[in-house]
Amino acid sequence: MASVTDTPLVIGVTGLNAIENPGPGLSVIRSLREGFPNVRIIGLAYESLEPGIYLHNLVDKTYLIPYPSAGSDALLQRLQHIQAIEGMDIIIPNFDAELQNFIKISPELQKAGIRTVLPTHKQLEACSKPNLAAFGKQYGFSVPKTVSISTVDELQVAADELNYPLVVKGKFYEAEVTYTAYQAQNAFYRLSAKWGTPIIVQQFVKGTEINVAGLGDGKGNTLSIIPMRKLYITDKGKAWAGITIADDKLLDIAQQFTAATKWHGGFELELMQDKAGELFIMEINPRFPAWIYLTAAAGQNQPVALAKMALGEQVEPLTDYQVGKMFIRYALDHIADVSEFQHFSAFGELGP
Amino acid sequence: MKLKTNIATSDNGFIFNPATGDSYTSNPIAAAILTMMKAGKTDADIKLQLLDIYEVESKALERDWEDWILQLKDANLLEAR
Numbered sequence: 172m173a174s175v176t177d178t179p180l181v182i183g184v185t186g187l188n189a190i191e192n193p194g195p196g197l198s199v200i201r202s203l204r205e206g207f208p209n210v211r212i213i214g215l216a217y218e219s220l221e222p223g224i225y226l227h228n229l230v231d232k233t234y235l236i237p238y239p240s241a242g243s244d245a246l247l248q249r250l251q252h253i254q255a256i257e258g259m260d261i262i263i264p265n266f267d268a269e270l271q272n273f274i275k276i277s278p279e280l281q282k283a284g285i286r287t288v289l290p291t292h293k294q295l296e297a298c299s300k301p302n303l304a305a306f307g308k309q310y311g312f313s314v315p316k317t318v319s320i321s322t323v324d325e326l327q328v329a330a331d332e333l334n335y336p337l338v339v340k341g342k343f344y345e346a347e348v349t350y351t352a353y354q355a356q357n358a359f360y361r362l363s364a365k366w367g368t369p370i371i372v373q374q375f376v377k378g379t380e381i382n383v384a385g386l387g388d389g390k391g392n393t394l395s396i397i398p399m400r401k402l403y404i405t406d407k408g409k410a411w412a413g414i415t416i417a418d419d420k421l422l423d424i425a426q427q428f429t430a431a432t433k434w435h436g437g438f439e440l441e442l443m444q445d446k447a448g449e450l451f452i453m454e455i456n457p458r459f460p461a462w463i464y465l466t467a468a469a470g471q472n473q474p475v476a477l478a479k480m481a482l483g484e485q486v487e488p489l490t491d492y493q494v495g496k497m498f499i500r501y502a503l504d505h506i507a508d509v510s511e512f513q514h515f516s517a518f519g520e521l522g523p
Numbered sequence: 524m525k526l527k528t529n530i531a532t533s534d535n536g537f538i539f540n541p542a543t544g545d546s547y548t549s550n551p552i553a554a555a556i557l558t559m560m561k562a563g564k565t566d567a568d569i570k571l572q573l574l575d576i577y578e579v580e581s582k583a584l585e586r587d588w589e590d591w592i593l594q595l596k597d598a599n600l601l602e603a604r
Binding site for chain 2: 379402415416417494495
């Protein structure tokens with residue numbers, strides 16, 4: 172029997188902002204193109220300067236979509252318009268902040284012929300930054316002490332409990348290591364202005380940063396796990412180079428996570444291994460990470476596996492991968508004509 | 524002392540620990556010693572061979588050997604005893 176993936180697929184992808192804190196979209200697209208050479212990629216962008224809009228070798232056509240703050244109705248309306256033109260088979264959302272809306276409208280998307288593989292609202296909430304400490308306690312994961320605060324006055328109470336240095340984290344993205352009350356207050360104001368409240372204040376744990384990209388089948392099984400040690404870290408704490416590593420403890424923690432949550436879809440565990448070898452979960456990202464192409468390069472193409480799940484194919488767990496496979500990210504000045512920028516800005520779409 | 528079995532070494536002296544992602548470069552003598560360690564030779568055998576190949580006194584070799592083992596321990600490349 173021919174696989175449904177033998178026919179050219181149309182896949183919508185968000186997260187085209189390949190900037191210094193990159194969205195995962197372009198990595199997801201590179202992975203998909205390896206698995207489905209004839210795939211048509213529909214970029215879904217929030218701003219007219221997201222680089223992916225202009226990278227026509229990766230993205231066939233891009234449409235502007237409303238910001239998550241516009242709500243799920245606005246998103247659904249826009250996607251229904253795009254669907255009438257493009258006939259997308261799958262959408263892979265790649266931003267934390269947009270997931271609530273995508274989960275909410277997934278039944279309507281399904282009716283329109285668009286399949287998704289997403290966690291539930293409950294799973295998303297349980298693993299969110301403000302709830303991470305409670306999540307760790309419930310399932311027996313080591314998580315640094317964490318306090319969620321909504322006002323700057325609460326910062327002092329948190330500092331008394333956790334001591335400096337403290338990690339001050341935005342609701343969705345960004346974190347700053349702070350060593351004094353002054354630095355912590357500045358971080359609070361900056362991050363709350365950008366991402367809203369609550370702000371998460373976390374105990375600082377010194378160690379080696381390791382991330383794990385995984386894929387859960389929604390029944391408690393892990394279909395793929397790739398651990399990556401960060402080799403070069405930017406001032407935003409992002410991996411600019413990394414290498415796949417082999418450590419059973421890392422595979423175990425990912426399996427425990429999917430078994431505990433019955434996670435459905437891609438996820439990333441951000442871990443810190445202290446000198447004694449203890450693994451702390453620093454963050455759980457409910458989506459693929461920006462380095463996800465490394466999973467394809469190492470032999471477990473997680474975006475392709477997720478697309479197959481979306482299409483209803485049976486995906487067997489991927490177990491082997493190449494250890495010592497590296498990624499080294501780079502910045503490139505892509506040249507585009509102002510007419511393209513103008514077209515996208517004016518009409519909210521670009522491409523044939 | 525035994526190198527961890529998963530440690531990868533190459534003839535040009537590159538050492539890679541696949542469990543941690545740490546990598547190191549070593550000089551030709553260190554690379555040769557690592558090859559002997561990986562082949563399962565004992566410390567005594569390796570030291571004898573080094574005395575045979577290089578112009579070094581056994582006292583100096585012992586001192587350097589201790590330093591070498593400390594470096595390997597520090598890099599987490601040795602099996603726990």
